[in-house]
Amino acid sequence: MESTNSWFSVNWFTWSKLQSFDWEQPLWFYLLLGILLLLLIRAVVMAQFRQRLPIALTKKDIKSDPVSYFRIIPPILFFITISLLVTALARPQSTNEQVEQWSEGIDIMMTIDISESMQIEDFRPNRLEAAKEVARNFVAGRFQDRIGLVVFSGDAFSRSPLTSDYDLLNSYIDDISFDLIENRGTAIGSALAVATNRLRESDSKSKVLILLSDGDNTAGNIDPITAAKLAQAYDIKIYTIAIGKEGKVPFGTDFFGRPRYVENTLDETNLREIAKIGRGNFYRVSDKEALEQVFSEIDSLEKAEIKETRYKDTTDYYTIYLRWAMIFFLLWLLTKSTFITNALSD
Template structure:
């Protein structure tokens, strides 16, 4: 690993491709000057060859031979070019930045109350009301971020399937394997009991916001607590209640007869109770008649009940231009030394 200490500036690792790729360049535009520097060196060489004084010497061609010392003439110019290149790299200001982002939110506690009564088998949703509700609940949970979510199922009785948790994988498992029509023996729709069980789960919560989402397709026909009373109790604990009534009015498909033909039953729902529950709970009432409408409602609730996510960013920037500046000074000093030594003098003679 490349040592980033400026005290190891003399390491050749600073000139490897991996080193240059790791940098952020504060003034990258400086590199556009490199072609200009090359052009200036070429012009200097061309002009020098034209105007430099020449002394004609008559020698037979066989007596003229190249000597290795002739190549020493390029050393001063090479050192000067390297010094300029190092200066340009330093001016481009190579940096490395370590950024840490810390996010947090006050969080929301959400209780999903799902009706599993027999009427949830009606097939005006695909494949039926309960399976549509389960799929939408999974999508809703997947869209949350560190909110605690609990599950309550109800039919003739209400049952807390999962406490408030951020273990979303556990919630998915409960939805897939535990929510079905046979989970509760007693038949009916105990809406009041479901709200009471949800309230009991959330009453000691100190979350910034507490939300209950009640999904059902019927009227309250069971349980030992009135839904309005249960809603008032939830409101006393500052729990907001959204109520969703699923199902179409009129004839709806419900199973098949002996010959495989679709059976139809008459479906009616008194919305007044659910509207009143939402009003008491300072939430909203929704009526949905298909899968898409149900998904849209959960999307709206998801948008309404977003916790404010706060973040703090920490930046630690280290400059590495001193490394290339030191190399530039070194090359420049070497250039000055060679300019005053036999190397330059020999080649000028």
């Protein structure tokens, strides 16, 4: 930004500089057009009706004197003065606007099944790897939310506490594997309890639990329905996702390297009831695209209200053009008091 000490710089009159301004009162420029039109009308009227005195001169006495053209200087100075005044009235200024966004955020616990059946390959490369990729994409789309991670099979444990350090969270997601928990089975009730324990002390106005599993509750010492009611008591909303196709699904290869198929069944009853108790939604997905759509829908449903604060730093430059107007006004007065006007106007 130019300093006001350099107001005498001709840079203030370049087209690029004038275009860079925000004009607070641009309608004043119409006045400039009106003044220009009035000056033209005045010139025409004076040329038409000015009193003329007949003088007889010989042709050799009629000479063109270049000094006579000085008489147009005062009108030009006057018009420049008016133009500068109009420019000042239009209020040239520059505005630097800063926008600060913030939200109260949402606390979300992602609870992911890592039981043996998550190795089934009806999702590519398998159910767990597909779930990890979608989870990472979900994290990338959040803004100022705290997200935690719980994994479970025969037991459940918290992989990551609630955090807004998404790089750290993604590293925990990347490290999820089937050998994190030795006990086999699917302890859905225990997973809900661990996630609830992470969320229960949260002060967030919105607490969300996302449960992703491909099996029935076969392990753990807590009934899933009881655990869901406990979560509901802490005002935690629960979304449940049943992952996997019904029927024969690929699961590894046999001795000869050929795909091996197993029969897959999933009782949705518990997951539906958990979502109902948690005032959330139940989803059944049979491919990766459907899983992505589910997380996208949850992402849109659980958005924090983003609040916005705007700061405007405005600098006015009209004083620069007023100074120039004063200079040209004084020049106009000076020329009006000299021979330029008095001697050559007739």
